[in-house]
Amino acid sequence: MSRSFLQSSQWLHFLATEGQQIHGQPPEWQWVARSLGVFGTFWYGGLVRGGGEDVTRTIREARASGAIFLRVSPADTETFDALVLSAPRIVRVSDAQPSTSLVLDLRPDEATLLSQFKTKTRYNIGVAQRHGVRVEVVRAPLDAETFAKVWELYADTAKRHGIRNHPRAHYEQAPGEWVLAWLGDELLNAHFCVGYDGVYTYLYGASSAAHKDVMASYLTQWVTIQHAKSAGYTHYDFWGIAPATADASHPYHGITRFKVGFGGDVVSYPGTFEIPVARGRYALYRVAKLVRSLLRGK
Numbered sequence: 001m002s003r004s005f006l007q008s009s010q011w012l013h014f015l016a017t018e019g020q021q022i023h024g025q026p027p028e029w030q031w032v033a034r035s036l037g038v039f040g041t042f043w044y045g046g047l048v049r050g051g052g053e054d055v056t057r058t059i060r061e062a063r064a065s066g067a068i069f070l071r072v073s074p075a076d077t078e079t080f081d082a083l084v085l086s087a088p089r090i091v092r093v094s095d096a097q098p099s100t101s102l103v104l105d106l107r108p109d110e111a112t113l114l115s116q117f118k119t120k121t122r123y124n125i126g127v128a129q130r131h132g133v134r135v136e137v138v139r140a141p142l143d144a145e146t147f148a149k150v151w152e153l154y155a156d157t158a159k160r161h162g163i164r165n166h167p168r169a170h171y172e173q174a175p176g177e178w179v180l181a182w183l184g185d186e187l188l189n190a191h192f193c194v195g196y197d198g199v200y201t202y203l204y205g206a207s208s209a210a211h212k213d214v215m216a217s218y219l220t221q222w223v224t225i226q227h228a229k230s231a232g233y234t235h236y237d238f239w240g241i242a243p244a245t246a247d248a249s250h251p252y253h254g255i256t257r258f259k260v261g262f263g264g265d266v267v268s269y270p271g272t273f274e275i276p277v278a279r280g281r282y283a284l285y286r287v288a289k290l291v292r293s294l295l296r297g298k
Contacts, residue, residue: 032046033065040067068276101269128216156206177192189220240252
């Protein structure tokens with residue numbers, strides 16, 4: 001099975017340039033130290049895979065560094081089972097990464113891939129083409145003028161949907177590729193994608209509220225899929241859909257209906273868990289977190 005880009009040396013080096021401290025060395029799991037303010041730090045391992053990690057040693061090293069817990073998102077049930085066997089205590093928490101994703105097998109030819117799309121998806125790709133939507137793939141970083149337009153689009157998307165973006169510098173400097181959809185000189189869609197270990201992942205996206213009738217988002221995804229396939233990747237990860245049990249109130253409901261139009265297989269992950277390494281401080285942290293949540297709910 002493929003390893004997640006979250007465990008790639010390139011991505012972790014990028015996080016280090018942002019000032020985050022990385023612990024561990026490949027091929028074992030690598031951890032990102034993150035601040036908890038007055039409570040100290042915790043170590044996070046994103047979509048880790050395999051049972052060879054010495055969790056006991058990692059707990060000891062994390063405690064020595066001042067961390068109060070490990071937060072880990074296993075990539076599969078086998079890894080989760082290994083964690084349960086190795087960790088003295090493990091606590092289920094809110095997902096740090098999407099717990100359900102959609103992954104498209106890119107190995108069939110393009111005609112076969114297109115035939116697997118829903119009829120509406122294929123039709124809307126044609127609509128965008130007939131309107132003259134132009135899609136390009138550009139390796140990061142973007143030039144200053146183009147990135148200014150991308151950032152404006154991301155800021156507008158976040159405001160419309162009530163979401164919070166990473167700091168601007170994160171998008172400016174992240175290693176990967178941009179897929180940009182234009183109508184004339186107007187930017188309608190921007191996708192940021194990362195390729196690693198045979199998988200091309202659609203990580204961040206933004207879209208304009210204008211010109212919805214030209215269906216630019218459909219052509220943007222199709223060009224992204226074509227590019228990933230031509231670049232030699234075997235799978236395309238749409239990075240996050242609503243679980244099958246979710247109803248229309250789920251924040252991913254709308255985007256899920258869009259993504260499943262392109263076919264692919266649903267992949268579910270065990271979730272995100274915390275392993276306390278300083279139990280007293282961890283208990284205080286949990287209480288403070290609960291109190292803060294209750295106060296916000298008032």
